[in-house]
Amino acid sequence: MPSNKRQGFILTRNWRDTPAGTEIEYWLATDSGPLKVLLTAQTSVAFVEIRHKAAVQATLVGMSDVQLRELELRNFQQxxxxxxYAKHFRQLGRLARSLQPLGISLLEADVRPHERYLMERFITAGVRLEGGRIENSTLVDCKLLPAPDFRPALKVVSLDIETSQHQDLYSIALDGMVERVVFMLGEPSSTPVPPPDFALIYCPTRKSMIGKLNEWFARNDPDVIIGWSVIQFDLRVLQKTADDCATPLLLGRERKPIAWRTHPGKQGYLFAPMAGRVVIDGIEALRAAVWSFPSFSLENVSQELLGEGKYIGDDYDKMAEIERRYQEDKPALAVYNIRDCELVLRIFEKAKLLQFAMERAHTTGLQIDHFGGSIAAFSHHYLPRMHRLGYVAPNVGDVQGKSSPGGYVMDSKPGFYDSVVVLDYKSLYPSIIRTFLVDPVGLAEGEHASDPERLIKGPRATLFSREKHCLPEIVTTLWRARDEAKRVRNEPLSQALKLVMNSFAGVLGASECRFFNPDLISAITLRGHEMVKVTRDFVEKRGYEAIYGDTDSIFIWLKRTHTNAEAHAVAAELARDINAWWTQTLREEQDLESFLEIEFDTHYKKFFMPTIRGSDVGSKKRYAGLSIDAAGKEAMVYRGLEMARSDWTPLARQFQEGLLSRIFQGAPYREFVMEYAHATLAGKKDDLLIYRKRLRHRLDAYVANVPPQVRAARIADEYNVRMERPMQYQNGGWIQYVMTHNGPEPLEIRRSRIDYEHYLTKQIKPIADSILLPLGEDFTTLTSSQQELF
Incomplete structure (x- = not known):
């Protein structure tokens, strides 16, 4: 392929200082296989105010590899x-530390070379390669240009291991490529077994297992490793096993080891960067793509997404069964092992997680396995554009102050309603940025403008330039790209663009961001407050009533029962008129083009807004409704109610859903309440009584306040010790327990009778009364005659 046509997708990126200067390394996936790109003798750059030049020159005495140059750039203070300019990137760090006692900031000195190279060329994930020379299969000193449309087919392997309860390695499964295999510790059974649809290779020692694994990676050469807790468990155990065997674990390209790093803010959390390969954890990918599950265990997610799983018992039964299979039936353990790999592959395919990760990389400029990084994504887009407008960025912490108010949440009007429509501002904060030109550079220009009359006036007396800004153009580009992605039904790209675009406002309000400024984020959020209030006044002048509003949505009671067609027509008319009002008002008052767009979201045939428990004040972010779409299809909707919170058992959640759905549908509900209470007291709903709570701290950290889940966990681990099993809960995690007459007891060792009165008074009654009291009824009255029987 001609060099001027060669394209690649960046898998990994790195930098190092060498005697010749800073060297940048990129590993690419191309249509013709993996390619290593090396850029040598790269110069690193930072910036200092000219008034500090003499002090900087004095500090640089003896550092001949650092040069100062005059530039047509300025900071936000003008x-x-x-x-x-430094030959070695680390020189900038040393210089920054030397200048710090003098009160001098070295601006942008923390932007790493491999990131700056990409951002200044407007490269995200796809690159086009020009020129360069080949040295030992490496493309050296070529030119990288953006290739935003390049999407290679990545080679993916799903990795999973099985261990003893003490994390002694038993087997390693690899699936997703032609060579499907399980490496099993031990000797093959003498009993004939049917041949599996994968290679089952027995290894006499764990050292030989690691060696076989290294050879498999060198031979099959995948681009991406996927799994479930694959870094925090599988790779960590493999590394420990290799270390214990005094043998290297060489899973990176060019047979390089994992360059383990710890997370600075999460104790015990690890990163596993490796040359030329990325590791994508299924749990993190799902969360990044905004999937939500009560539990992110592989069993639960596969059951919910695929309708099947791998279940062989609870945590203890599972470990016992794994141990039995290892001792008695190794082929069955191999099948179980590779089954996990299969499930992960199918979840990735079903949820389009790899496509989402690739599109997110194309959108953010971050490495494909980097799922956080909203601040880094903002900087990747913003820095090169502000440089071209003549500005350099401040450092983190240069601006102090409290962040702004969050989204506006109206006081709700509790009760039951017929015919409620919801109008929703499309991408509210991005649309405010586009309309009112909210921007760091624009604010810097506005603060020092000689003619404030031409500026755009924002909340808190902020002023923004009409001519110089970056963020509105960035948002507009992402907005249009998302519209195109939706048009061609590229859901992973649409989702990635939406998440990145919507993160920008939060970035400006994050003190960890170099562009943090309370005035900037206030210019967005307070404008949003104003918009919701104006919209409320608008609809109420039309004779309707706003019963609730939250950040970008407003809930409108139409005051009487409407047919579905009538409600949809009213909502469409309101949205059209509100948008027209914004267009005219902003043009006349500030000569601005409006990108604000409110749209019809939902019609609730029936709607319920509860009160805050124990008061008559309406709750916030909690409601339920019977929605009905344009085709007449009905669906129950619950937001923020007990069924979505871990404080409540399945018993409470099922009760709440059943009661509300009956009231909304006009079905008898009193009998349901009485029968549900009766069945609970009679022990017919015992499978719904389980609390599942998270232990957020070490068990020994709970001293003064010991909540029920901690008491249950301590009982469970005392039992584990007696049974000579590993303790499960000392460092946090999730615990399942029930309430008994002797208090909370874990499922592992429940000995006492269930306290049904607890569930009746603490779980069912509060939910029942929140729904029944607005109807003039209460739980005690409905059930008192029945309770006397028990």
Whole structure:
């Protein structure tokens, strides 16, 4: 393929200082296989205000590899700056630390070379390669250009291991490529077994298992490793096993080891960067793509997404069964092992997680396995554009202050309603940025403008330039790309663009961001407050009533029962008129083009807004409704109610759903309440009584306040010790327990009778009364005659 046509997708990126200068390394996936790109002798740059030039020059005495250059750039205070160019990137760090006692900031010195190279060329994930030379299969000193449309087919392997309860390695499964295999510790059974549809290779020692694994990776050469807790468990155990065997674990390309790093803010959380390969954990990918599950265990997610799983018992039964299979039936253990790999592959396919990760990389400029990083994504887009407008960025912490108010939440009007429609502002914060030109550079220009009359006036007396800004153009580009992605039904790209675009407002309000400024984020959120209030006044002048509003949505009671067609027509008319009002008002008052767009979201045939428990004040972010779409299809909708919170058992959640659905549908509900209470007291709903709570701290950290889940966990681990099993809960995790007459007891060792009165008074009654009291009834009255029987 001609070099000027060669394209690649960036898998990994790195930098290192060498005697010749800073060296940047990219590993690419191309249509013709993996390619390593090396850029040598790269110069690193930072910036300092010109008024500090003499002090910087004095500090640089003896550092001949650092040069100062005059530039046509300035900081946000309009002070001119000069460039500091270093042969080695680490020199900038040393210089920054030397200047710190003098009160001098070295601006942008923390932007790493491999990131700056990409961002200044507007490259995200796809690259086009020009020129360069081949040295030992490496493309050296070529030119990288953006290739935003390049999407290679990545080679993916799903990895899973099985261990003893003490994490002694038993087997390693690899699936997703032609060579499907399980490496099993031990000797094959003498009993004939049917041949599996994968290779089952027995290894006499764990050291030989690691060696076989290294050879498999070198031979099959995958681009992406996927799994379930694959870094925090599988790779960690493999590394420990390799270390214990005094043998290297060489899973990176060019047979390089994992360059383990710890997370600075999460104790015990690890990163596993490796040359040329990325590791994508299924749990993190699902969360990044905004999937939500009560539990992210592989069993639960596969059951919910695929309708099947791998279940062989609870945590203890499972470990016992794994141990039995290892001792008595190794082929069965191999089948179980590779089954996990299969499920992960199918979940990735079903949820389009790999496509989402690739599109997110194309959208953010971050490495494909980097699922956080909203601040880094913002900087990737923003820095090169602000440089071209003549500005350099501040450092983190240069601006102090409290962040702004969050989204506006109206006081709700509790009760039951017929015919409620919801109008929703499309991408509210991005649309405010586009309309009112909210921007860091724009604010810097506005603060120092000689003619404030031409500026855009924002909340808190902020002023923004009409001509100089970056963020509105960035948002507009992402907005249009999302519209195109939706048009061609590229859901992973549409989702990635939406998440990145909507994260920008939060980034400006994050003190960890170099662009943090309370005035900037307030210019967005307070404008949103104003918009919801204006919209409320608008609809109430039309004779309707706003009963609730939350950030970008407003809930409108139409005051009487409407047919579905009538409600949809009213909502469409309101949305059209509100949008027209914004267009005219902003053009006349500030000569601005409006990108604000409210749209019809939902018609609730029936709607319920509860009160805050124990008061008559309406709740916030909690409601339920019977929605009905344009085709007449009905669906129950619950937001923020007990059924979505871990404080409540399945018993409470099922009760709440059953009661509300009967009231909304006009079905008898009193009998349901009485029968549900009766069945609970009679022990017919015992499978719904389980609390599942998270232990957020070490068990020994709970001293003064010991909640029920901690008491249950301590009982469970005391039992584990007696049974000579590993303790499960000392460092946190999830515990399942029930309430008994002797208090909370874990499922592992429940000995006492269930306290049904607890469930009746603490779980069912509060939910029942929140729904029944607005109807003039209460739980005690409905059930008192029945309770006397028990």
């Amino acid at each position: 002070e001119p700056v000069f460039g500091v």
